[in-house]
Amino acid sequence: MTTTAESGVHQRLADLAERQIAAGEVRGAPAADPVNLPMIRHWAAAMGDANPVYTDEEFAAGSAHGAIVAPPAMIQVWTMAGLDGGDTVGPVAVMLAALDESGFTGVVATNCEQTYHRYLRLGERPVAATRMSGLSGPKTTALGVGYFVTWVVTWYSDDEPVAEMMFRVLKFRPVERNPEPAKHDPYPLAPAVNRDTAFFWEGARQGELRIQKCGDCGEPRHPPGPVCPTCRSLNRTYTLAAGVGEVYSYVVHHNPPVPGREIPFVVAVIALPEGVRIVGNIVECAAEKVGIGMPVRVVYREMDDELILPMWIPRES
Amino acid sequence: MRTPTEQETRAGAALPELRIELTPTTVVSTALATMDFTPVHHDVEKATAQGSKDIFLNILTTMGLVERYVTDWAGPDALVRGINVRLGVPAYAGDALILGGRVAGREGDEVTVEVRGTVSLGDHVTGTVRLLLPR
Amino acid sequence: MYSLSGRTAIAGIGATEFSKESGRSELQLAAEAVFAAVDDAGLSPAEVDGLVTFTQDANQEIAVAREVGIGDLTFFSRVEYGGGAACGTVLHAAMAVATGAASTVVCYRAFNERSGRRFGQPDPRLGGQPSSQGVEMSWHVPYGLMTPAGWVAMFARRYMHAFGATSEDFGRVAVAMRRHAATNPAAWFHGRPITLEEHQRSRWIVEPLHLLDCCQESDGAVALVVTSADRARHLRRSPAVVTAAAQGAGRGQMMMTSFYRDDMSGLPEMGVVASALWSMSGLSPKDIQTAILYDHFTPFVLSQLEELGFCGRGEAKDFVADGGIEIDGRLPVNPHGGQLGEAYIHGMNGITEAVRQIRGTAVNQVAGVRNVLVTAGTGVPTSGLVLSRE
Numbered sequence: 053m054t055t056t057a058e059s060g061v062h063q064r065l066a067d068l069a070e071r072q073i074a075a076g077e078v079r080g081a082p083a084a085d086p087v088n089l090p091m092i093r094h095w096a097a098a099m100g101d102a103n104p105v106y107t108d109e110e111f112a113a114g115s116a117h118g119a120i121v122a123p124p125a126m127i128q129v130w131t132m133a134g135l136d137g138g139d140t141v142g143p144v145a146v147m148l149a150a151l152d153e154s155g156f157t158g159v160v161a162t163n164c165e166q167t168y169h170r171y172l173r174l175g176e177r178p179v180a181a182t183r184m185s186g187l188s189g190p191k192t193t194a195l196g197v198g199y200f201v202t203w204v205v206t207w208y209s210d211d212e213p214v215a216e217m218m219f220r221v222l223k224f225r226p227v228e229r230n231p232e233p234a235k236h237d238p239y240p241l242a243p244a245v246n247r248d249t250a251f252f253w254e255g256a257r258q259g260e261l262r263i264q265k266c267g268d269c270g271e272p273r274h275p276p277g278p279v280c281p282t283c284r285s286l287n288r289t290y291t292l293a294a295g296v297g298e299v300y301s302y303v304v305h306h307n308p309p310v311p312g313r314e315i316p317f318v319v320a321v322i323a324l325p326e327g328v329r330i331v332g333n334i335v336e337c338a339a340e341k342v343g344i345g346m347p348v349r350v351v352y353r354e355m356d357d358e359l360i361l362p363m364w365i366p367r368e369s
Numbered sequence: 370m371r372t373p374t375e376q377e378t379r380a381g382a383a384l385p386e387l388r389i390e391l392t393p394t395t396v397v398s399t400a401l402a403t404m405d406f407t408p409v410h411h412d413v414e415k416a417t418a419q420g421s422k423d424i425f426l427n428i429l430t431t432m433g434l435v436e437r438y439v440t441d442w443a444g445p446d447a448l449v450r451g452i453n454v455r456l457g458v459p460a461y462a463g464d465a466l467i468l469g470g471r472v473a474g475r476e477g478d479e480v481t482v483e484v485r486g487t488v489s490l491g492d493h494v495t496g497t498v499r500l501l502l503p504r
Numbered sequence: 505m506y507s508l509s510g511r512t513a514i515a516g517i518g519a520t521e522f523s524k525e526s527g528r529s530e531l532q533l534a535a536e537a538v539f540a541a542v543d544d545a546g547l548s549p550a551e552v553d554g555l556v557t558f559t560q561d562a563n564q565e566i567a568v569a570r571e572v573g574i575g576d577l578t579f580f581s582r583v584e585y586g587g588g589a590a591c592g593t594v595l596h597a598a599m600a601v602a603t604g605a606a607s608t609v610v611c612y613r614a615f616n617e618r619s620g621r622r623f624g625q626p627d628p629r630l631g632g633q634p635s636s637q638g639v640e641m642s643w644h645v646p647y648g649l650m651t652p653a654g655w656v657a658m659f660a661r662r663y664m665h666a667f668g669a670t671s672e673d674f675g676r677v678a679v680a681m682r683r684h685a686a687t688n689p690a691a692w693f694h695g696r697p698i699t700l701e702e703h704q705r706s707r708w709i710v711e712p713l714h715l716l717d718c719c720q721e722s723d724g725a726v727a728l729v730v731t732s733a734d735r736a737r738h739l740r741r742s743p744a745v746v747t748a749a750a751q752g753a754g755r756g757q758m759m760m761t762s763f764y765r766d767d768m769s770g771l772p773e774m775g776v777v778a779s780a781l782w783s784m785s786g787l788s789p790k791d792i793q794t795a796i797l798y799d800h801f802t803p804f805v806l807s808q809l810e811e812l813g814f815c816g817r818g819e820a821k822d823f824v825a826d827g828g829i830e831i832d833g834r835l836p837v838n839p840h841g842g843q844l845g846e847a848y849i850h851g852m853n854g855i856t857e858a859v860r861q862i863r864g865t866a867v868n869q870v871a872g873v874r875n876v877l878v879t880a881g882t883g884v885p886t887s888g889l890v891l892s893r894e
Contacts, residue, residue, distance in 0.1 A: 091402075098402035099430070100389070101437040105445050116446055116503065124449045125436040128429055132404035161428050165453040194625075226420065241650070243642030246634040275643045275764065301662040301768060303654055304711035307491055310626045310648040315489075316708075319649040321658060321763045329764050333647045339711070344665045361646055487707060 061154050062190060065199065068150050069187035072143035077183040077206065080142070083130040086177045087122050095126055121171035127207055127215040130172075131180040143184045144203045151223040156198055163202075163220040170214055178207040178214060185218075198224030239355035240311040248278045251290055256360045259352050261293040263326050274328035295350040296367060297322040300329055304339045312355075318342050322364055333363045341366070372444035378480055378502060384442045384470035389434065391488075393462045396424050403429035425459040426466075431486070431494050438468040439482050439498045446503035450479070454496030464488045470498075478502045509784050512598040513736035513743035514891065516545025516729035517856040522692055522847030525619040526723035534563040534614035535571040537725035541610060542572075545729040546740035552729075554579035554606030556596045558589040558613050558850065568612065579606035583751075585759065586623075587798060587881025588773075589613075590851030591889040595749035597730035607731060613852040614725030622721050626650045637759060644761055652800065653718050655760040656883060657710040659768055660803035664712060666769040667818035671712055673825075674802040675703035678716045678844055680830045680837065681799060685845025688867050692720055693845045717802040719843040726852035728859075737894075744862040747875065747892040748785035752776030753885035760883045769818075771804065774811040774879065777888040782813070785890045787875060789813045792890075794861055794870040795835055796854040796878040799842040804882035805829075809837075812877065831868050839868035851880045855889065862893045 085091065089107070096106050104111035105121055112120040122130075140149070148159075172178065182205050189199030202220045206213050245253050255262035264276035267287030271280060279286060302320035309315055318334040320342070334342055335351070348364040355361055376382070389395070400410035405427040408415035416424045426434075435452055460466050470484040478501050486494040518540025520526065520533050542549050549572045555565040556579075565580040579600040583589035590613070597609035617623060631638055631645030644650060649658070663669055682698045685691035698716060706715035736743035754772030756765040765772065782788060789812060797808045806820035814835055815823040823829070829837035840846045840857040847853055858876040860866040873893060880887040 095402045095433065098395075098398040099433045099437050101433070101440070103437075103440050103445050111445070116448070123433065123436060125429075125432045125452065126403075128432075129403050132429075134404050135406050161456050163453075163455055164428055164432060165451070166432065167451040168449060171448070239646075240628045241631065241646045241648065243631050243646045244634040244638040245642070246639055249639055249642070275640065301658050301665070301763070303649070303657040303661060304708070305648055305651075305654055306708040306710065307715075308625055308651070309490060310650065311628055313648040316711075317648055319644075319647050319654065319658070321662075321768070331644050331647060331649060331761075331763060344661070355646075359646070363647075 065150060065154060065187065069147060069184070072147050072184045073186070075143045075184070077181045078142050079179055079181040080131060082177045082179045084134065085130070086175050087130060087172045088174060089120065091129070092120075092122055092126065095123065095129065117171060120174055122173075124168040124171060124215070125166070127166065127168065127172070127178070128205075128217065130178050131207070142182050144182055144201065147184055147187065147201055148223065151199060151201070155225050156223040158195060158198070158224040158226040159221055160195065160224070161219065161221050162200065163218065165218040167216045168214070172209065172214060176209045178209050181206050181208065193222060193224060195222065196224040196226050198222045237356060239359050241313075242359055248276055252276065253359075255290070256352060256362050261295050261350050261362055262290040263293045263324070263328055265289050265291045272327050274330055291326065293324055293326050297324040297330075297348055297364070299334070299342060299344055299346040299348060301344060302334065302342050320348075320364065322348060332361070334365070335363050336365045372446060372503065373442060378472055378475060380472050380475050382472045384439070384482065387438050387441070387468040389466045389468070391426065391460055391462055391464050391466055393424065396426055396462045399430035399433065400427050403427060403433065405429055421459065421461070423461040423463060425461045428456065431456065431460070434466065434468070435484050435486065435494060435496070435498060438484060439470065439500065442470075443500050443502060448501040450499040450501055452496065452498050454484075454494050456494055457492035458488060458490040460486075460488045460493045464490075466493060473497060478504060507784060508598055508602055508749060509747050509786075510745055511602045511733055512730055513733045513745045514594065514728050514855070514859050515731050515736040515739045515741060515743055516541045516543070516547065517727070517859045518542070518544055519726045519849070519853060519856060520724045522690065522722050522724040522849065522853070523618075524692075524721075524723060526616055530614050530616055530620070530725075531563045531567055531571060533616070533723070533725035534568050534612050534727070537614060537727035538568060538572045538610055538612055541727035541729050544741060545731075547608065547729065549573045550575055552608050552610050553577055554597065554600050554609030556581050556583065556593045556609060556611045558582065558586075558593070559584045560586060560589070561613055561615070563612075563614055579609060583887070585881065585885040587800065587850045588884040588886040590798070590855065590880035590887065591749060591878055592751045592880065592887035594728065594730060594746060594855065594889055595751060595887060598746045598749055601730055601732055607735070609730045610727055611730060611852075612725065612727040613850050615850070616723045617848060618721040618723050620723075624651060624653065624718070624721055640758055640761065651710065652760060653710045653713050656801040656803060657713045658763060659807075659883065660712050660801070662768040663803055663807065667821065669806065669821045671714065672700060672704065673806065673821040674717050675700050675714075676824045677799065677802040677805045677829065678703050680824070680827065681842040681844035683830055684839050684868055685841025688841050688846060690867075691841045691846040692722065693841065713801060713803075719800045719848050722847040722849060724847055724849050724853075726849050726856055728852070728855055742863055743894060744859040744891040745894060746889065747787070748781040748890040749888070750777045750780035750784065751885065751887040752780065757885055762883070769807075771807045771811050771882055773884075773886050774808055774882060774888075777879070777886055778812045781877070781888050781890050785875075787890060791875050792835070792877045793873045794839060794876055795837050796858050796876065797837050797842070798851050798854065798879045798882050798886075799838060799844050800848065800881070802844070805837065808879055808882060812879070831870070836870045839866055839870055854878055858889070858891050862891055
C-alpha cells in the first residue's frame, strides 16, 4: 500500500537519483599501490589460480603477454579503499546513504558485468571513475521492498580506459525474520483450522493421532470433512490410530528453500492400517534410506507454543 | 595447465566441474586478498547479527573464482575479455561451491562460456565469460 | 442429443512475446494479446461480445474490454483450477456461442508469472485461510509440501514404483520438448536443446524431479477468438473447428494433492476428460496426428498418454522411448516445445500451437494434420479439446 509519506520518500529518492546521474563520472584517487607481484601472488594463491602468466616471469615472457600481467578480475582490487574505509562523497555513495536513511538498510548485489580492454602490467597505477546510471523501484522482492541502484566504473591507466564494470545492488527494507526460529517464534507454516478439523490438531497437541470416523456407518476418513460421503451422516466421531504405518510415496525437497524448514527434508504419504492415508515428514532418517513400503511410527514435534505436528520415524517391522 | 582441443571448445561442450570447499580460511583469505575488509566476510558475530548464517564469500572473490574456473580450462594463452554475472544466494563458510559450465557459442576465436556456481542453497552465481582463444 | 461438436471454431489467435520480465502490466499484456487475436481473425474489437478467462487471472473482463474498445458484453465467465482452466475457456466460449449467449468470444490469459508472483515459490499463505482450499492445503503445507514440484513429485515416485519407470523416462520428455523448442524462434529455449545426460545432471528440485523436469516460469499473454463454425468459414483464417471440448474432475479430487484416492499412479480427472472428448468427437487416439499435452512437469506427460489412450497403463515409458513423442516420432507431442521449451502461459500457448498445426502454419509443422488433441493443467481439475481441420 502506498501512503502519502511513502510517495514523498519515493519522490525525494527519485530527485536525488536524477541529480547523482546528472553529476556524471567522478574520478577517485589513483590505486594506493601500483600493480605488483606480491598482491597478485596472494590473490592467485587465495583463489587457487595456478595460471603462470600471473606469477612466473619466465613463462610470462614467452607468452602472448611478453611479461607478467595481473588477473583481469583483480581490476577492482587495485582501487579498493582497504581498511581506511570507503568513498562517502561520490555520487553512488550519496545515493546509498540516502537509501539507508529512508530505511532501505539491507543491501545485496544482483549483477556484476566487467569488460577488460587489456591486461594490466606491473607498475601501472589505475584510477577508478564512477558514475551512477540508474535507480529503479520501489519493487517488492523476496527480501523486502527495495530499490535497484546501478552504476558504472571505468578504470583508467594514465588516460587510457583499461576496464569497465556495471554493478547493480538491491537496497531493501529488511523484513523482520529469524533464519533459525527461536523456540517461541510462531511457526510460519501453521495450518488453517476450522470446526471440521480442530479435533485432529487438538489430538496432536495431546499426542494422539485422531482419524475421523462416521458415527453411523463407521467409515474412516482422512482428511476429514463435515459430511460422511458414504451415508450422509453428520454424526462425526474419531478413532485413535495405532500410530504406525507404511510409506506409500515420498519426496525429498531440495529447492527452493521453504520458510521454517531446513533443506533437504522428506515428506511422505503414509498408509495407515486404519484404512486411510496421511501426509507427514519422515525425520531421524537419512533421505536415501527412505523407501516405499518402509514401516514407520508416529512421533510428535513441537513447532511453536501452539502447534504440534505428527511426524514419522523408521520402525522395525 | 593445458589448452583445450578444438573439440572441447565447440558450442555445447561442457567444462569439467570444479568443487571448491568454502572453509572459513577460504572465505577470509580471499576477502583479504581482494582488499575487502567488510566484517561480514571475516567476522562471524557481525555476519550473524545482520541475519546471515555465517561469513560468506565477497563478490570480488566470486568474480575471481569464475575467472579462474574458465581459465583453468582455457589455458594460460587465452585472453579474458569480460565476465557478466547475476548474483544469487550467499556462499557461506562450511558450504561448497560447485562450478559448472559449457560453451554457449563460438565465433572465430572468441568463445562465450556459460558458468553456473551452485551452493547448497541454490545458484550463487550464473553468467557468461567471454574469452579469446589462442590461434 | 444436442452436441457441441463442430458448431464452433477458433478463428483467431494472438500472443505477446514470451519473456522473463515483460516490463509491462498484466492488463497491458492481456490487451496486446486480445488485439493480436482479433486482428488475426480479421475482426474488430467492437465485434467481440463475450470474454472468458481463468479464475486466477488478475485482469477483469471489463478492464480488458475497456482497454481494447469492446463495447457491450453479453457473456463473461471464469474457469477455475489454475492451468486446468486452459481448454475450459474454449469450452465455455463454445457453449456461449452455440447457445446464442454471445457471437464472438475471446478467451485470454495474461500474467507476469516470472517477474511477478511465481507459482514455483513456497507461499505460507496457501494454508493460512480456513476456506475449503486453505483447509485442504493445511494437510500438506505444515510439512513443507507446498510447491507444485513437490506435489507432482509425490505422484511421480508412486508412478515409478508402480510401473518401473525411471528418471530417464521423465528426461526423455524434457529432451523432446527442448528439441522442438530449439527450432521455434518464439520459444524461450530457442537454439538450446538438451541431452539426457544434462537432464540427469541438473540439480534436484524435489526428488525424484530434477530441475529439467520442471517447466520454466514466464511472462506473457495469449488470446483466442471463438465464434460459430459457419461464421469462421467467412473470416480470413481457415477455422480450427472445436470437434470436442470437455472439463473433468475425478472422485476424491483435490488441487494437486489427490493423495488419498485409490490409486496415485494415474490422473483420473484426465480420464474423465478423455472419455468425454472421444465420445463427443467420435474419434479415437489413432485419429490424432499431433497432441499438445500440458507439460508443467515431465511425469504427468507420461500419465496423460496413458489416460488419453495413446498407450496402455504403465506403457508410456516405452511410448516415449526412441523419440516416440518427438517431431518425427509415432505421436509428435508439443511441436512448439511445450511449456518446458516455449513458455509457461498456463497452457494457453499450447492451444495456439494446435491452431497453427490445423492451419498448417506451425514452425515445426507435422504433416497431414487433421485432428489435434490439447490438454490443460494436470493434477488439478482439468480440461481438453479436439480441434480439427475442415
